[in-house]
Amino acid sequence: MAAKASTAKRIKFPSVGWYEEVASITVADQQYQKYGRLNAIVAFKSEDSIIQVNFDVLNIHEIKEIEEDEMRDCDFIIELEADQWKDMLKDIKKNNGASLDWTLNTLDLKYDEPIHRNELEDGFKADLFFRYIPSLQVFFDNASQITTRF
Amino acid sequence: MVQKDSNTSSKADYEDNALPDLPDLSWMDKTFQWGTKALPEKNGGGLTLDALNIGIYGDIPEHYPYRNRLPRGAVPVPSAGSIGGYYVQDxxxxxxxxxxxxxxxxxxxxxxxxxxxxxxxxxxxxxxxxxxxxxxxxxxxxxxxxxxxxxxxxxxxxxxxxxxxxxxxxxxxxxxxxxxxxxxxxxxxxxxxxxxxxxxxxxxxxxxxxxxxxxxxxxxxxxxxxxxxxxxxxxxxxxxxxxxxxxxxxxxxxxxxxxxxxxxxxxxxxxxxxxxxxxxxxxxxxxxxxxxxxxxxxxxxxxxxxxxxxxxxxxxxxxxxxxxxxxxxxxxxxxxxxxxxxxRTAQVANGPWGAILAGIPITGHTSADEMRAMIEEMRERARDESAR
Known part of the structure; x- marks a missing residue:
């Protein structure tokens, strides 16, 4: 895969702006479109920061910060410690996409606890993580195209 | 449906030329719900099956009595009969x-x-x-x-x-x-x-x-x-x-x-x-x-x-x-x-699968008796440790 030019602007992670920037790259990504439709409201949690993103068919929108008790309204949550997010995003930047050790799939299997869950233990919703995991990986791989500051 | 033979027409135009009867188009009103209009989804989803389930077409019956190919919502015709298939009808x-x-x-x-x-x-x-x-x-x-x-x-x-x-x-x-x-x-x-x-x-x-x-x-x-x-x-x-x-x-x-x-x-x-x-x-x-x-x-x-x-x-x-x-x-x-x-949590934990949960893989290399002995040994060890 040819390296894509990254934006010069440094965007703080985690923040609504960071997710909006990656979303705008991803909706135009042909690989993302090829992977097909998805329907999931996902919360990304890094310690106190919880950002909700609506993956709505082929659009990605309604990105906003939410409170802990609003996670129950999300289909699933992906939670990593701040250092783990940082290491994952550094790996993505370095390799122009996650290397094997840092894909969402690997992290979910290798850690003692899965990185994804549904807050109300709804297995049907939690399993959306696996139904859409190729698309979610494209989303995070596109973080290689921006300059992230932590 | 049999249509009338146009040669037997008794209708004529103003110059007395024979006119054919119009074909019998009575089938054109054979619908249970006229005017149902399905809308495509937003955000590139297109026209989906979910979007079609509106009006009577969204009524999904508890039992479907037709044992032929009658599509749900279509008007049945007696001549289609039953082909005796599709027995899973509920x-x-x-x-x-x-x-x-x-x-x-x-x-x-x-x-x-x-x-x-x-x-x-x-x-x-x-x-x-x-x-x-x-x-x-x-x-x-x-x-x-x-x-x-x-x-x-x-x-x-x-x-x-x-x-x-x-x-x-x-x-x-x-x-x-x-x-x-x-x-x-x-x-x-x-x-x-x-x-x-x-x-x-x-x-x-x-x-x-x-x-x-x-x-x-x-x-x-x-x-x-x-x-x-x-x-x-x-x-x-x-x-x-x-x-x-x-x-x-x-x-x-x-x-x-x-x-x-x-x-x-x-x-x-x-x-x-x-x-x-x-x-x-x-x-x-x-x-x-x-x-x-x-x-x-x-x-x-x-x-x-x-x-x-x-x-x-x-x-x-x-x-x-x-x-x-x-x-x-x-x-x-x-x-x-x-x-x-x-x-099935209790049944799995207390049956033969319990070996896997106890840390012994089931791979065909160990007989059931050997496996039971291994589990018993592990339990005994755990009991000893908790007694200490």
Missing amino acids: KYEQWADSAPHLYEEGISRRWSTATDIPWDTGRGLSEDVEIAIAQVATELSNWGSVESEVVSAWLQNLSPGYHEVKYFLSTAVYDSARVEEGYRKRALLNGAGMMLESPGRMNRACLETYSGWSQTVLTMWLLRGSLMTAIVRYLSVYGPTEADRELAFRILPDIMRKSAYACDHIRFAISKKSELTDVFQGTLQLAEFAQLSDFNDPVLWEALAIIFGGGVQNMELGMGRVLELQQHFLSVYLGRCKQANVD
Whole structure:
């Protein structure tokens, strides 16, 4: 895969702006479109920061910060410690996409606890993580195209 | 419908020229609801099945009495008769609310093993690992073949009144065929070729569950599907080449759609007929025996241990990962059972599967008596430790 030019602007992670920037790259990504439709409201949690993103068919929108008790309204949550997010995003930047050790799939299997869950233990919703995991990986791989500051 | 012969017309124009009778177009008002207009989804979703379920077309009956091809919402004609098929006529026997969405998702997320897998990265393995992955590929291909045949066979029995389910199952046939052909390609990639077929007890359980479609779903997608999920997940992370990991990674979402339908359908069936809980528990118990029997065939586990260990010389190491995989399988299976409202936690923990939970893999290398002795020894050790 040819390296894509990254934006010069440094965007703080985690923040609504960071997710909006990656979303705008991803909706135009042909690989993302090829992977097909998805329907999931996902919360990304890094310690106190919880950002909700609506993956709505082929659009990605309604990105906003939410409170802990609003996670129950999300289909699933992906939670990593701040250092783990940082290491994952550094790996993505370095390799122009996650290397094997840092894909969402690997992290979910290798850690003692899965990185994804549904807050109300709804297995049907939690399993959306696996139904859409190729698309979610494209989303995070596109973080290689921006300059992230932590 | 017989139309009148235009030669017998008695109508004429103003110059007295004979005019033909207009054809009988009375069929044109034969609709139960005129003016139903389905709207496409926003955000690129297009016109979906869910969007069609409006007005009378969204009324999904509990029972569909027609034993012919009458599409739901169409006007029946007596001459169509009954072809005597489609005997699964009740909603609780097949329905899942998620079926229309899963169909659209399956179609939208379609892919090809021919062009979406980087096959050229699947080379350069040592001979033992290549043979091992070919063995695993042969068994997975075999399972995919069984699945596609089982679903195909049931499709002709399911009533067309629940077309959303039939559409989704058509994608499931395709998805299962993709498992079959994808892993066949993998086996034949580097010369190892097709190896030993599966022991076959679980295949037969899937093929020969004649008691109902729901029971087939339990056997094939709750139980065997959980094992396939676990193997595919482990291959997607610990597969020996990028091609192996990508093939497994792309198959995973396809398996999860079938699991979603299965859990949703079983839950729905129980919500309609609570007495089915006992029936389904019995079905799963029988299926678990068949699955356990296959577990005692060492071939698959040895092949996986060689893959995970990186060769025959590291099989012991690989067996550790096989145990993890088996524990993951039980975790996925029990999760799905809970999701489907047929909890099996106690039965699994207290039956033969308990060995895996206690840390002893079931691989056919240890007899049942030896395994019991090992578990007893472990329990004794735990008791001693807690007494100290």
